[in-house]
Amino acid sequence: MNAIKLILMFVAAMVVQINAHAGNISLRVAYSDGRQGTSFTPVHAELGEFALTPSMADGGQTEKWRVVAKNAQGAVIHEVLVRNAQQRHIEAFDPKTGAIEVSQQVRQADGVFEVSLPFDARIASIEILQQSTAATGDTRMTPVPPQQTVFDRATLEKMLRSSQLARMQAPPPAATVTTIVNNGPANARMDLVFVGDGYTAAEMDKWRTDAQKVIDGFLADPLFAANRASMNVHRVDVASNQSGADEPDRGIYRDTAMDGSFYCYNIDRLLCVNSTKVYNIVGSVLAPDQRDVIVVVSNSTRYGGSGGEIATLSMNNQSVEIALHEIGHTAFALADEYDYGTCSLSAEPTSGDVSLNGTRNVKWGRLIASTTAVPTGLGQYPNGTVGTFQGAQYCKTGKYRPTENSRMRTLGYPWHAVNEGLARAVFASYGQPSGGPVTQTGSLTNGATANAPSASPGYIQAGSGTFSIQLSGPAGTDFDLYLYKYSGSAWTKVASSEGSASTEAINYAGTAGYYYVQVKSYSGSGNYSVTYLFPPQ
Structure with a gap:
């Protein structure tokens, strides 16, 4: 059987597979x-049972792209908010002190991003669709541009077939992969x-x-x-034609596999790569949900790195600290906690570690001890004490x-x-790929309350949809059930179940946010079990 006939049979099989x-x-x-704004073109597609892309929280000051899957009637079946990759925040740190030196927004004219949706x-x-944030903090969704943002099913199926055919006809990939840490299936782990x-x-x-030195530094x-069991770690090997990285400020240029270059955007410590080449190389050996966080390591001892969709670092001894800070953004959606840069107070930040609220009603307020003053003054408590310290996210x-100083403010802290609590919640979300329910047990004395989740930070970032909660307690008691949402200035009760016994349930249709x-024991004491299922973000 000749190669052409084999390929035709493969394409026919692919049509049946895609349709079914x-x-x-x-x-x-x-x-x-x-000329008409940002244009989008699908360049690669894969079909499989891998995890869906988690959605960013709506609102805030970060510009986003909304990716929606619709049915034939135009109804939205699934939607996800992803970061607008053209809006890039870049930063550089002092290698001696770890303090921020450069913090600015730049526009990246072109590149690629990946997103997974139901099909x-x-x-x-x-x-x-592109989300723009007005000065008042409101958000508006507009197609950008309309004629270039709609990919119909026929186009997507054609892309799936061409991507599969290209993989079939291509020579063996130049890259190879070795799994260093394997703790389970990719759709149930964060894959680095x-x-x-x-x-x-x-x-x-x-x-x-x-x-191995870099991986050991991370671990x-x-x-x-502490969360090693929630991760898989892979090493991808690919040879470059030349050794090192571009250093344009020093007149040095190297032919490398991913075009690594210092002096990106005229910042000497900023190390950038070609995202298209990175995705092509990594994607040739790892499935979509096997590449949750990608870190490119440059063969240079010059101090530098960067974050964003793809993190970079050099082999400078201090560069792992840069990468940890940047992965705080990329993997855990943490904000910068330093106060250097362009300040905006137009909207409550969506990140869980910064807020416009300096009172005890702040979203992490339940972690603030009653003996800690708010707002919290510098130098009054041991570093790590939770309070509300003024100065964060460029303001x-x-x-x-x-806290007074953390890794998201100064390297090395x-x-x-x-x-840590926000990061643990992200790791836990990989451990429950199907978005399954969570059960928490405990005991209450008469008149006491307990919150779920009980672990730091004490709340969950959820998406839009139905919030399902069930409570069971001992006979002869009256335990009640409440659901709270952070409104931007305080925690607000949005749903409750207050029957005369201790079997309660809430089914609440809510929007994305923190919950x-x-x-609460209205009367009586004893053990309880609460099971909750929140829509994924």
Whole structure:
């Protein structure tokens, strides 16, 4: 049987598979500036049972793209908010003190991003809309531009077939992958990928040694060490034609696999790569949900790195600290807690570690001890004490952070309780890929209350949908059930169940935001069990 006949049979089989499949589609989309705004083009697609892209919280000051899957009648079946990759915040730190030196917003004219959505028989199209944030803090969704944002099912199926055909016809990938830490299936773990740039074929042994040094540095961090069981770690090997990285300010240029370059945006410590090449290389050996966090390691000892959709670092001894800070943004949606940069007070930040609220009603307020003053003065308590410290997310006044100094403010400091709790919630979300219910048990004395989740930070960032909560308590008692949402200035009760016994239930249709559950003993004492299922973000 000749090769052409084999390919035709493969394409026919793919048509049947796509039409019958009820899985998810992973799209790699190229974006670029055009005369009418940003244009989007699908460049690669895969079909499988991998995890869906988690949605960012709505609102705040971060510009986003809304990606929606619609049926033939135009109804939205699924939607996800992803970061607008063209709006990039760049930062550089002092290698001696770890303090911020450069913080600014830049526009990236072109690149690629990836997103995974359902692709069952109901899906007729996928659209991309741009969210713009007005000065008053309100948000408006507009197509950008309308004629280039709608990908109908026929286009997507054609992309799936061409991507599969390209993989079938392509020579073996130049890259290879080695799994360093394997704790379970990719759709139930956070998968970290470390890929080397600027290592020649003759330097592959050096790359493997360097990679292990970087990976060991990550796993030695207390946060990652404590959550190691929730992660898989992969090393991707790919040879570059030349060794090192571009250093334009020094007249040095190297031909590397991912175009690693210092002096990005004229900032000497900013290390950038070609995102299209990174996704092509990593995607050739790892499935979409096996590359949750990608870190490119440059074969250079010059101090530098960057964050965003893809994190970068060099082999400078201090660069792992940069990468940990940047992954705080990329993986855990933490905000910068330093006060240097362009300040905006137009809306409550969506990140869980900064707020416009400096009172005890702040979203992390339940972690503030009654003996801690708010707002909290500098130098009055041991570092790590949770309070409301003024100065955060590029503002010297008007915004608050939970601790005096953390890794999201200055390199080399601990994460501290609020950030650790937010990170743990992200790790836990990978452990429950189906969005299954969570059960918490405990005991109450007469008149007492208990909150779920009980672990720091004491709340969950949820998406829009139905919030389902069930409570059961001992016979002869009266336990009640409440659901609270953070409104931007205080926690507000949005749903309750207050029957005369201790079997209660809430089914609440809510919007995206921060939530927690409260169980209260109206009368009696004893053990309780509360089970809650929140819509994924």
